[in-house]
Amino acid sequence: MAKTKNLDANGYRKFGWLDRISYAAGDFGCNMSFALKGSLTVYWTQFMGINQILMAGLLLLVQVWDAINDPLIGSMVDADRRHYKRNKFLAYINVGAIGLTVAGALCFLPFPGLPEVAECIMFVAGYIIWDAFYTVANVPYGSLLSLITDDPAQRAEISSFRSAGAMVAGILTGILIPVVIYDANNVLIGQRMFWMALIMGGIGLLCFQFMIRTTEIRVNTEVKVGEEAPKFNFLVAMKNFFRNRPAVGATLSAVAVQFGMYGAQTATTVLFQAYFGNAQISGAVGMLSYLGLFLFMPFVKPLVNKLGKKEGCIIGGIITCFAYVLMLVLPITPDAKGIGLFVFCQIIAAIGNGFGTCVGYAMMADAMDYEEWKFGERNEGTTYAMHSFFRKLAQGVGPSLGIVLATWLGYNATLGPDQPAAVALNMRYLTPTMYLIGGVLSLVSYGLIYNLDRKTLNTMKGDLEARHAAH
Secondary structure, eight states, rough: HHHHHHTTTTTBBBHHHHHHHHHHHHHHHHHHHHHGGGHHHHHIIIIIIOOOHHHHHHHHHHHHHHHHHHHHHHHHHHHHHOOOOOOOHHHHHHHHHHHHHHHHHHHHOOOSSSSSSHHHHHHHHHHHHHHHHHHHHHHHHHHHHHHHHOHHHHHHHHHHHHHHHHHHHHHHHHHHHHHHHTTTTSSOTTTTHHHHHHHHHHHHHHHHHHHHHHOOOOSOOOOOTTOOOOOOHHHHHHHHHHHHHHHHHHHHHHHHHHHHHHHHHHHHIIIIIIISSOOOHHHHHHHGGGGGHHHHHHHHHHHHHTTTTTHHHHHHHHHHHHHHHHHHHHOSSSSSHHHHHHHHHHHHHHHHHHHHHHHHHHHHHHHHHHHHHHSEEEEEEEHHHHHHHHHHHHHHHHHHHHHHHHHHHHGGGGGTTTOOOHHHHHHHHHHHHHHHHHHHHHIIIIIIIIOOHHHHHHHHHHHHHHHHHOO
């Protein structure tokens, strides 16, 4: 009898803490690998010696492939009609997780001094292998959220816990990596990246296995086995995605944030190496971006019910843009006072971003429901893959543009922390400029494009429940 009390009306395990922690563990596993991405540019330019403009081109090349790869994998998952013991998404995640155990380390093979052509080949090959496994794990993982529950508030909770999983992984890796890879003179010790990547891959695998074994699928969208699988057509996938207005709005907002964050990546590295003269604290300061998530997580469910996801994101976006304007105009000097002002602005920006970080993935799950509501069909894998496609483009265009702008402003990667004072000052202004551009674009996306406000979302949920009950 006790076991029966733990089941819901449909015979599934009742939604609870295990669902939240399990889904969070998945993004912890993803970010054990993804966190390494932030060190790629500095590793391959300052340690391996690839020309920084050439590196900008290589980053753009692999990210374009990365972006194209996502909808291909997503469509493959959607078109898969085989019967799996539990769920096809979980099966794909398992394959990707196993590959990621070692794939991240392939991006940091420590052989400096090779001909530049050989180094370029090493970078591209290692990245493509890593990306293939990451995509196989991450795209089905993102799609899985819409199948764990159909309740909007519960989805918001899972989304916030997913972000919490990323936050914990980000804090651990963000603080640890700079301390390990930089010496007391702010010079990169590149050989250590390979071993860190291997260790982090093993930790990620354990987290994925926990998630796979504890996930409960409650929303049944399985098609009949043997039904003809649709062939993937990129143009059709694009058309279906762009007709889904909330998916476009949520995606453009995420793209804007990624563009700003990755666009500022090179400038931020030089800011701490050459302007503040303390690269080892860069990770700890960067972790302030998770403060808003930490503050909003306990209150995300009542805030969603009272305020609404779209509405909360707009308010947060205004606060974030204000913080980056302050970062531009305040006298952030290369001393303890300047670091304090920089941290102050980061805290305000983190508070502004906090609510959106909590509910961002839940908004994509709502967008998948919107497609069913408006057009009578669901394409979880393809929809999330197109979302990931545009995010990946931003992750390529952002850092590539950031490197080009930093170079135009005088940055020379071969000098490492020994940049001229004028160049270091330029990075001090380039950093908030890139962040501000991303913040403004994100605010516009939520305000003018994403159209699932609280009232519309409740109407959609009611209509879908009635439609499902009729069948």
